[in-house]
Amino acid sequence: MNDKPKIEEEIDFKAVAKTPTRWFGLVYLYFFVLIFIGGLYYVNSLEVLNRNATVVALIDSTNLFKDALFTKGNVSPGMDLNLIMNPSADMVSKGESLFKANCASCHGENGMGDGPAGVALNPKPRNFHSKDGWVNGNKFSQMFRTLVTGIQKSGMPAYEYLPAQDRVNLIFYIRNFTKDFPVVDKNEVDQLDKEFSLSKGSINPSQIPVKVAKERLVAETNSTLNKAYKIVDIIESSADANAKIFVSVTKDRLKAATYLASSSVWTNSLNDFIKTVVSNSSTNGFNNRLLSLSKDEWNNLFVYLRGIVTKSV
Structure with missing residues (x-):
C-alpha cells in the first residue's frame, strides 16, 4: 500500500475551497498588507498630527523685560x-x-x-x-x-x-x-x-532691580500697616479723652493711623502736625471736624498721638 502523499503539480482550487485550513498561510500576507497601509497613512499624516498636537506659543512682547542690576552710586x-x-x-x-x-x-x-x-x-x-x-x-x-x-x-x-x-x-x-x-x-x-x-x-545714583524694589515696598507697606493696627487697637481700648477726640475727627481710623505711621514729619512740631493733617484731610482718613478743635485740643491730640506712634514703632 502506497501511503506517500500525492504531490500536486498544480494548485487544485476546488480542493482549497473544500479545505479552508489551506488559507491560513494567507493570514500573514493579510496582516502585512494592513500594517503597510497603516504605515503609509501615518507617514502621510505626520504634518497634520504635529500641527494639531503642538500649541503655538506666542511670545507676549510686553513681558520681555530685563531687570536692572545692583549699581552703587x-x-x-x-x-x-x-x-x-x-x-x-x-x-x-x-x-x-x-x-x-x-x-x-x-x-x-x-x-x-x-x-x-x-x-x-x-x-x-x-x-x-x-x-x-x-x-x-x-x-x-x-x-x-x-x-x-x-x-x-x-x-x-x-x-x-x-x-x-x-x-x-x-x-x-x-x-x-x-x-x-x-x-x-x-x-x-x-x-x-x-x-x-x-x-x-x-x-x-544707586540703582536696584525692580523686583527687589517691589519686595522692599511691600515689606515697608506691611510694616506700616502693622503699626497702624497697633495704633488703632491702643486708641479703641483707651478711655483717654484724647482717644475720644481722635475718634471724633476721623472718618476712617485705620487710614488715619496708617497715614500717621507712614511719616515722621508731623512729629517735629505742633505746627507740622496741624499742617500735615489738615492739608490732606480729604484723603488721609481725617474729617472736617479738625477745623473746630481748640488750640489746647490740638496740642493734647498731638502729644497723645506722637506718644502712641513712637511706642508702636
Missing part, C-alpha cells in the same frame, strides 16, 4: 577737557590698569578679542586691532558712549559707574593698540561735555 568729579585733546602717558598707563582689571578677561591682554571669558560669547568680543565691524563706531565719542551704555545684544556691560576720567584713560589705552582710530576734534569733545557734563562732574 558715586560722585564723578569733573575733568580737564584739554586732557582729551592731549592725553598724557600717565593717562594711558592708568588706562592699562583699568583695561586689565575690567576688559582683558573678554578682549584679551592685547585687545585681540581672545580673552578666556569671551570664548563662549557670540558674537565674539571686539578685536581692537581691527577697524571694521564696530557696533557703535570707533570715534572717541562713540567709544565713550559705549562705555556708558554697554552693548546689550553682545553681552558687554556698561561702565557708567567709572569716573569720567577713568573712562577717558581706558579709551586712550585702547586707542594705543593701533593707529587706525579717528583723530579727536574739539567739536566732538564739546558735544560730549554737553551730553555728560565731563567738566562739571556728575552724580550717579
Whole structure:
C-alpha cells in the first residue's frame, strides 16, 4: 500500500475551497498588507498630527523685560577737557590698569578679542586691532558712549559707574593698540561735555532691580500697616479723652493711623502736625471736624498721638 502523499503539480482550487485550513498561510500576507497601509497613512499624516498636537506659543512682547542690576552710586568729579585733546602717558598707563582689571578677561591682554571669558560669547568680543565691524563706531565719542551704555545684544556691560576720567584713560589705552582710530576734534569733545557734563562732574545714583524694589515696598507697606493696627487697637481700648477726640475727627481710623505711621514729619512740631493733617484731610482718613478743635485740643491730640506712634514703632 502506497501511503506517500500525492504531490500536486498544480494548485487544485476546488480542493482549497473544500479545505479552508489551506488559507491560513494567507493570514500573514493579510496582516502585512494592513500594517503597510497603516504605515503609509501615518507617514502621510505626520504634518497634520504635529500641527494639531503642538500649541503655538506666542511670545507676549510686553513681558520681555530685563531687570536692572545692583549699581552703587558715586560722585564723578569733573575733568580737564584739554586732557582729551592731549592725553598724557600717565593717562594711558592708568588706562592699562583699568583695561586689565575690567576688559582683558573678554578682549584679551592685547585687545585681540581672545580673552578666556569671551570664548563662549557670540558674537565674539571686539578685536581692537581691527577697524571694521564696530557696533557703535570707533570715534572717541562713540567709544565713550559705549562705555556708558554697554552693548546689550553682545553681552558687554556698561561702565557708567567709572569716573569720567577713568573712562577717558581706558579709551586712550585702547586707542594705543593701533593707529587706525579717528583723530579727536574739539567739536566732538564739546558735544560730549554737553551730553555728560565731563567738566562739571556728575552724580550717579544707586540703582536696584525692580523686583527687589517691589519686595522692599511691600515689606515697608506691611510694616506700616502693622503699626497702624497697633495704633488703632491702643486708641479703641483707651478711655483717654484724647482717644475720644481722635475718634471724633476721623472718618476712617485705620487710614488715619496708617497715614500717621507712614511719616515722621508731623512729629517735629505742633505746627507740622496741624499742617500735615489738615492739608490732606480729604484723603488721609481725617474729617472736617479738625477745623473746630481748640488750640489746647490740638496740642493734647498731638502729644497723645506722637506718644502712641513712637511706642508702636
